[in-house]
Amino acid sequence: MAILDALQAERAALKIVACEEHNGMVMPSAPFISLQVNPSQVARAFTTCFTKSKPMGDAGAGRQFSHMQPGTLSFSTVFDGTGVIPRPLFSLLPINVEDQIESLKLVVYDYKGTAHQPNIVQIVWGSQSFTGRLTRLNITYTLFRPSGSPLRATVELAFDEYISRKQRSLEISASSPDLSHMVEVRDGDTLPLLCQRIYGDSRYYAEVARFNGLQRFRSLPPGLQLHFPPLE
The missing domain is CATH 3.10.350.10 (LysM domain)
Structure with missing residues (x-):
């Protein structure tokens, strides 16, 4: 029963998976990270842009539509190395907070030479899925050992939606x-x-x-x- 509970806890964790674009499609690759603490809130934002100039003779209809900005997703999570927050039995997340954050950065932040950009990532949590690229990573250390090494950190992440070339071409062709x-x-x-x-x-x-x-x-x-x- 303990093993089953651990597997369920691992499956319930929010996962961030590194991806690559092959033949115009975004495909999961490696590495990935499962969060120790799921977000308490997830924010989605969508922006519609309009032209700055108004049509000649405009009687109040407003500016013309220009384009849609990529959607955004943001949330915060906690990385803990005190042992107070339980770790799933099969978690691959390191024990030390600094190593946990490095594991996160390896997925979302580190520059990938072959693609000449950071990873495209898929964020998967239950039935929710979002494909994007990191735009912000804020780390706030909140608890320390006497030596100064961190024991806990709050991490804020924000992503811009990413649309593959194949999907974009289908939208453009429409x-x-x-x-x-x-x-x-x-x-x-x-x-x-x-x-x-x-x-x-x-x-x-x-x-x-x-x-x-x-x-x-x-x-x-x-x-x-x-x-x-x-x-x-």
Whole structure:
């Protein structure tokens, strides 16, 4: 029963796994670390960015959408070398706090020469999974031996979401100028702005106007459905 409990405790621990990108896919590699103390809170954040300039003649519709920032994940944990906090029977985490933190840094922080960047990591806890790269690692030592060596530390970690090349290409292709698009006009939209958004070039507005049979395209009524054909 003790062995079974230990295995369950190890499986319940939050794990951070080093990964590599192969053929456009993110795959687990080595090493990994299982936390001794699971976070009490995990924060996720998402940011939407808009252009700084407003469209000409904007009557209050606001700035145009620009792009989505990568999602972020952050949490804090405790590394303990006092023996007060129980260690799972099959834990590979070192006993000393300094060695525990080095094990963590090996996964999330150390520069990987072959990839010319720190590791991509997968953070897995129960049904939750997040793929990203470290953006912040703060270490606060809170308890020491008389010699000055640390016995306990609070560690704060933050990650930016990472999307593989293959996944990114699929997302880009979904909005590619080589595909056909149907767009509903919103208040403040102009045909040059829509062409800039879809084709990356506002100069296609005359061709799109002809394609849709527009007699007047300088003022587009909200709700109008426009067809943007693929570029030749």
